[in-house]
Amino acid sequence: MSKLPPNYSVQTRTRASSISAIVALVLVVVAIALPAFASRSLIQDMFFILTMLVLAQFWNLLAGYGGLVSVGQQAFVGIGAYAMFGVVILLGFDPVASILIGGIAALVLAIPTAFFAFRLQGAYFAIGTWVIAEVVRLLVAQWKSVGGGTGTSLPRSATSDMWFTGTIETLFDVKSAAARDILAYWLAVVLAVATIAGIYWLLRTKRGLGLAAVRDNIEAAKSVGVDAVRMKWLVFLVSAFGTGLAGGLIYLQKARISPDAAFSLQDWTAYVIFIVVIGGIGTIEGPILGVLVFFILQSLLADYGSWYLMVLGLIGIAIMLFAPRGLWGLFSDRTGIELFPVRRRLTGGRLSATLPSSKEE
Amino acid sequence: MIWVDTILQGILLGGLYALFAAGLSLVFGIMRLVNLAHGDLIVLGAYLILLLVTLTGLSPFVAAAVAMPFMFALGYGLQKFMLNRVLGDDILPPLLVTFGLSVVLQNALLEGFSADSQRIQAGSLSTASIEIAGIGLGVMPLLTFGSALVVIIGLNQLFYRTSLGRAFRATSDDPTTASLMGIKPAGIFAKATGIAMIIVTIAALYLGMRSNFDPSIGPARLIYAFEAVIIGGLGSLWGTLAGGVIIGVAQTVGAAINPEWQILAGHVAFLVVLLLRPRGLFPRAVD
Amino acid sequence: MTALLETRGLTARYGDFQALFGVDLVLDEGETIAIIGSNGAGKTTLMRSIAGVLRNPVDGIRFEGRAIGDRPADEIMAMGIAMVPEGRKLFPSLSVEENLQIGAYGRQTGGYWSLETVYELFPVLKERRSNPGTALSGGQQQMVAIGRALMSNPRVLLCDEISLGLAPVIIKDIYKAVPRIRESGASMIVVEQDIGQAMAVADRVYCMMEGRITLTGRPGDLSREAIHDAYFGAQA
Numbered sequence A: 001m002s003k004l005p006p007n008y009s010v011q012t013r014t015r016a017s018s019i020s021a022i023v024a025l026v027l028v029v030v031a032i033a034l035p036a037f038a039s040r041s042l043i044q045d046m047f048f049i050l051t052m053l054v055l056a057q058f059w060n061l062l063a064g065y066g067g068l069v070s071v072g073q074q075a076f077v078g079i080g081a082y083a084m085f086g087v088v089i090l091l092g093f094d095p096v097a098s099i100l101i102g103g104i105a106a107l108v109l110a111i112p113t114a115f116f117a118f119r120l121q122g123a124y125f126a127i128g129t130w131v132i133a134e135v136v137r138l139l140v141a142q143w144k145s146v147g148g149g150t151g152t153s154l155p156r157s158a159t160s161d162m163w164f165t166g167t168i169e170t171l172f173d174v175k176s177a178a179a180r181d182i183l184a185y186w187l188a189v190v191l192a193v194a195t196i197a198g199i200y201w202l203l204r205t206k207r208g209l210g211l212a213a214v215r216d217n218i219e220a221a222k223s224v225g226v227d228a229v230r231m232k233w234l235v236f237l238v239s240a241f242g243t244g245l246a247g248g249l250i251y252l253q254k255a256r257i258s259p260d261a262a263f264s265l266q267d268w269t270a271y272v273i274f275i276v277v278i279g280g281i282g283t284i285e286g287p288i289l290g291v292l293v294f295f296i297l298q299s300l301l302a303d304y305g306s307w308y309l310m311v312l313g314l315i316g317i318a319i320m321l322f323a324p325r326g327l328w329g330l331f332s333d334r335t336g337i338e339l340f341p342v343r344r345r346l347t348g349g350r351l352s353a354t355l356p357s358s359k360e361e
Numbered sequence B: 001m002i003w004v005d006t007i008l009q010g011i012l013l014g015g016l017y018a019l020f021a022a023g024l025s026l027v028f029g030i031m032r033l034v035n036l037a038h039g040d041l042i043v044l045g046a047y048l049i050l051l052l053v054t055l056t057g058l059s060p061f062v063a064a065a066v067a068m069p070f071m072f073a074l075g076y077g078l079q080k081f082m083l084n085r086v087l088g089d090d091i092l093p094p095l096l097v098t099f100g101l102s103v104v105l106q107n108a109l110l111e112g113f114s115a116d117s118q119r120i121q122a123g124s125l126s127t128a129s130i131e132i133a134g135i136g137l138g139v140m141p142l143l144t145f146g147s148a149l150v151v152i153i154g155l156n157q158l159f160y161r162t163s164l165g166r167a168f169r170a171t172s173d174d175p176t177t178a179s180l181m182g183i184k185p186a187g188i189f190a191k192a193t194g195i196a197m198i199i200v201t202i203a204a205l206y207l208g209m210r211s212n213f214d215p216s217i218g219p220a221r222l223i224y225a226f227e228a229v230i231i232g233g234l235g236s237l238w239g240t241l242a243g244g245v246i247i248g249v250a251q252t253v254g255a256a257i258n259p260e261w262q263i264l265a266g267h268v269a270f271l272v273v274l275l276l277r278p279r280g281l282f283p284r285a286v287d
Numbered sequence C: 001m002t003a004l005l006e007t008r009g010l011t012a013r014y015g016d017f018q019a020l021f022g023v024d025l026v027l028d029e030g031e032t033i034a035i036i037g038s039n040g041a042g043k044t045t046l047m048r049s050i051a052g053v054l055r056n057p058v059d060g061i062r063f064e065g066r067a068i069g070d071r072p073a074d075e076i077m078a079m080g081i082a083m084v085p086e087g088r089k090l091f092p093s094l095s096v097e098e099n100l101q102i103g104a105y106g107r108q109t110g111g112y113w114s115l116e117t118v119y120e121l122f123p124v125l126k127e128r129r130s131n132p133g134t135a136l137s138g139g140q141q142q143m144v145a146i147g148r149a150l151m152s153n154p155r156v157l158l159c160d161e162i163s164l165g166l167a168p169v170i171i172k173d174i175y176k177a178v179p180r181i182r183e184s185g186a187s188m189i190v191v192e193q194d195i196g197q198a199m200a201v202a203d204r205v206y207c208m209m210e211g212r213i214t215l216t217g218r219p220g221d222l223s224r225e226a227i228h229d230a231y232f233g234a235q236a
């Protein structure tokens, strides 16, 4: 690395990002206070949005930054949820604490998954992860003590004396089911904030910058000393852990599980992919915008069933063909605004050398 | 004796999986594209044949022949107007576009034909069987396997005996230099996907005659096809048949032990091959 | 009379990098011209532009008076402009014979060149016809690349450094084919780093430096000094 002359300074912060930090802080405070004045159905909607956002951020970390297009994330949602149910039902753990077990279970599953799937390149990696998710689903369906193929519910005893729910019941004067929704919602707020902050931090570390190098060009990354294989493992394991936590949390709120639902390709991977693609892959803002668009589309079109999914698919295709960087990419190109700048930008001075691109035509 | 029977059934089932996989293998071999909607296109083909049979009373085999040009045109158009635009060094766009296509197709079929399962009626053929050395073999599975052989031999002839086949291989090697030979890579890709859709139609015929189908079963067919291709080794058509047979045998043997293990056994066989021979059983020398 | 092939003010760029700055070149029917210049002068870029691998402004290139600058490679080839690319670029999945056959894929007008006449020109290829193209020696591979381009019976044959990496004896062997190619009616543009070789085969020579034509003339009319200056830049 050559030293930069003193009149340059390397910045990763932009004016928009400073403003957005303040806005984000306000938003978090409002989000935490929300149950005091919002209806139960709004809380449930917010829970859905936040958990999908978490899944989308982790998928984006994998595909958008790591170049690992997984179609098997449902494996980690499912195993996280089932591990949570397993320790609650079989060992009598508290459900809230068990969410962590869900994340750990997903992390453990990710090790053999990566071992197999990393033997496959590109598109074959995608289907490989899907096969493994299918295998896990079929195996879990054989696990009789959590209901086998038909599934089971969280025992009443566990849900009624779950940590914090008693306090919430008295605090907001609500029934136990509503208290559970509020608790799940708060946990989702924490998870979403932690996810975004964590990924933002990861991408701004030296490692994270290496990640972008790996995505852009494995050979070049190697030549500057980024260990591409290590980075792939790191990203894959981190995403699995986060996805497993989300899985545990989602099914804590649902309180009922079955293999087909918990390992659903459509719910936990297809939707998530559309969220990221529509919002803008390879940015932190993209999934946030995407999940809002997704939620609005769903509210408008959900009554039309399969038409809704067709529209979603067509929008996804159109975005990929005509605006591959998604809605956020369109917006950001027009305005130059970046809320979560992860690229280092050189300011001051003048860049003298222009780099030839290898694109022909 | 029961085991011999089980394994034979599995081998014949492998013919069906090889039919699912041949189109995928062809397209991947020429343009390194994995079409995530492949399974849904097979299901679409089955509905098209069903529609023709119901509306015109044609025999399913004739109906499939009638469907072929339509499916060819569909594949050609899909490649030319959609997939060619996203081919390139970045694997993400083609994956995401075909994934979107898969969702669109599944839900369009759901809207058009409902979620009820359907079957292409093949009359007495579907129950006919012949006995060889004391083992009863279904005529339908035998026909399926025979068709898989014909498809693979036909594709090999196309690849190694015709001018179009040379152009396929040349474009696969190096599209830029191929264009110096007067080959239009975009056109070659469109033809290849068109041909893959003809094979998809044959696969659809047997899928629809042998078992019930509904709009949601495409992704599972894609997975079997994919496993067969990987087991065989990328780009090897005979390898793809071998891969199909391995999945088929694993499934029937698994099912014979415990009916719930049928699908699982196929996936496990795939993972075992991946573990022992990451490049498949018959990898291509140059890649 | 219009030239067979002509470039006028041809420019070419790779992204932000400009590789050609207004190249004017003329090839008449029946003529052989040579383009010389050091590494990076833009010779290959010029060949790739004419062959349609790189797209150019439509008026930059004319063939028989027609503006073809924006046409893609497969159309250019069908018009009768064939290229022997730098580095031979044989298809590894094709045998020697298949490599030759595919040369006529986009243009089957008939004419002097066919498998038989190409094998007559390079007899060694007939013995190796069923080997994979890439299993041959460098010189033999170059013969396949030339034969492959001839199979379309081109009006114009572009040869990009056919002597690259070959021993002098082999180069001589390969250049022996040039008179036969000219007799068959093809006009030729030969890119060469070997100045002597270029002077020997060409009716006219163009010298390139940094994306521009710096000198042109008949081999007999050009002095060593003039070529040296055009090649390496004039010493002030």
Ligand SMILES: Nc1ncnc2c1ncn2[C@@H]1O[C@H](COP(=O)(O)OP(=O)(O)OP(=O)(O)O)[C@@H](O)[C@H]1O
Binding pocket: A356, A357, A358, A359, C014, C017, C019, C037, C038, C039, C040, C041, C042, C043, C044, C045, C046, C086, C193
């Ligand atoms: N694909 C590409 N992308 C970017 N720049 C390129 C590309 N190809 C060539 N160049 C640049 O264009 C200029 C001309 O290159 P070109 O290959 O035409 O030279 P040349 O005269 O054929 O050289 P040589 O004798 O080494 O073959 C060089 O500076 C080269 O670096």
Ligand SMILES: [Mg+2]
Binding pocket: C043, C044, C045, C086, C160, C161
């Ligand atoms: Mg060159």
